[in-house]
Amino acid sequence: MIVQPARRLDSVEEYYFAHKLREVRGLISEGKDVINLGIGNPDLPPSAQVIDRLRDAAADGTVHGYQPYKGIAELRQAMANYYLNTYNVSVDPEREILPLMGSKEGIFHLSMAFLDPGDEVLVPNPGYLGYASAARLAGASVRLYDLNEENDWLPDLDALEKTDLRRIKLMWLNYPHMPTGAVANSRFFARVSDFGARNGILICHDNPYSQIDNNEPLSIFNGGSMNNCVELNSLSKSHNMAGWRIGMYVGAEKYLKHVIAVKSNLDSGMFKATQLAAVEALTLPTDWHRSQSEVYRRRKDLVYHMLDSLGCRYSRDGVGMFVWSQVPDEIDNVEHFADSLLHEKHVFFAPGFIFGSNGKRYLRVSVCAADERIEEAINRII
Numbered sequence: 132m133i134v135q136p137a138r139r140l141d142s143v144e145e146y147y148f149a150h151k152l153r154e155v156r157g158l159i160s161e162g163k164d165v166i167n168l169g170i171g172n173p174d175l176p177p178s179a180q181v182i183d184r185l186r187d188a189a190a191d192g193t194v195h196g197y198q199p200y201k202g203i204a205e206l207r208q209a210m211a212n213y214y215l216n217t218y219n220v221s222v223d224p225e226r227e228i229l230p231l232m233g234s235k236e237g238i239f240h241l242s243m244a245f246l247d248p249g250d251e252v253l254v255p256n257p258g259y260l261g262y263a264s265a266a267r268l269a270g271a272s273v274r275l276y277d278l279n280e281e282n283d284w285l286p287d288l289d290a291l292e293k294t295d296l297r298r299i300k301l302m303w304l305n306y307p308h309m310p311t312g313a314v315a316n317s318r319f320f321a322r323v324s325d326f327g328a329r330n331g332i333l334i335c336h337d338n339p340y341s342q343i344d345n346n347e348p349l350s351i352f353n354g355g356s357m358n359n360c361v362e363l364n365s366l367s368k369s370h371n372m373a374g375w376r377i378g379m380y381v382g383a384e385k386y387l388k389h390v391i392a393v394k395s396n397l398d399s400g401m402f403k404a405t406q407l408a409a410v411e412a413l414t415l416p417t418d419w420h421r422s423q424s425e426v427y428r429r430r431k432d433l434v435y436h437m438l439d440s441l442g443c444r445y446s447r448d449g450v451g452m453f454v455w456s457q458v459p460d461e462i463d464n465v466e467h468f469a470d471s472l473l474h475e476k477h478v479f480f481a482p483g484f485i486f487g488s489n490g491k492r493y494l495r496v497s498v499c500a501a502d503e504r505i506e507e508a509i510n511r512i513i
């Protein structure tokens with residue numbers, strides 16, 4: 132007997148990385164020394180004081196029960212302080228902050244909370260795959276909007292406004308942008324917020340990279356209005372805590388209450404010791420973030436050298452933990468090129484097509500690997 136999966140699963144594919152990383156693990160089990168420059172999984176550790184806090188908190192006998200759906204008050208306050216200190220944005224920790232288990236789950240919550248079958252969602256091409264998957268799982272349709280180098284990887288809002296937007300309910304934005312590293316400024320955030328207000332669209336900004344190799348971290352609320360914008364943020368990249376699963380929703384209560392309605396039916400709160408350690412992480416000084424960014428910058432210099440020798444084009448102004456690079460014309464299929472580097476040189480890069488058709492001439496190179504590993508990759512490739 133076989134029980135058929137739900138039809139909603141027809142609309143989502145297995146995450147590219149899930150099957151590619153199986154292939155990588157297969158090579159490793161055959162004894163191949165694969166250098167993974169494909170994924171944005173920080174290899175650097177969290178601050179020692181964060182780990183100490185987790186250990187001490189876990190040893191306290193009173194932390195092991197269920198926790199409030201809204202997170203503990205100390206964590207919401209620490210998140211509000213973080214917004215004030217990092218972005219100069221004031222938020223009410225009682226009503227406008229919701230701790231999440233990573234921003235990925237927030238993408239799903241927002242989609243479940245606001246989308247019905249027949250609704251449409253604006254999703255960036257190229258962009259993070261989670262926005263489209265969550266929309267489809269919620270039964271909505273995806274309308275891709277183009278990002279390209281000529282437009283500095285920013286949406287053409289005037290062109291979008293000439294289209295029929297009546298079914299569009301949410302628009303996903305993500306700056307600093309993954310995979311390109313492009314940034315937006317507060318003027319753009321104000322414009323997109325007005326665009327949302329005029330057209331009845333909730334602007335959902337996903338902001339996990341603002342602290343990585345970036346001199347000017349911005350929130351959508353530097354320009355955008357709480358009336359029709361919400362933001363997701365995350366400690367995964369900014370605090371080297373991807374496996375801890377800590378993120379946050381920031382936005383007006385009128386939207387947050389619907390997110391809680393979904394979330395409270397899915398999980399039963401986050402382990403208190405993790406929340407207390409997250410409080411510690413959120414109080415790390417700017418210098419700590421600066422020191423992490425210096426490591427990434429040094430590694431990017433190595434990657435530039437490698438890309439030069441491959442004849443790739445890239446910008447040195449990209450923010451975040453990736454270098455987005457255009458392959459030379461003589462390489463006609465970037466997926467095959469990435470596969471040949473994986474199988475022949477045992478170096479894994481993410482081909483840009485997986486982030487959308489506008490990425491098909493690009494490779495995304497992660498700097499989440501030690502300098503020596505990147506140097507070794509250079510030796511194998513050059």
Ligand SMILES: Cc1ncc(COP(=O)(O)O)c(C=O)c1O
Nearest residue numbers: 233234235259309337365367378
């Ligand atoms: C743009 C973007 N959004 C969200 C996520 C998910 O982050 P989190 O670990 O907070 O769920 C990622 C992770 O790679 C990402 O690149």
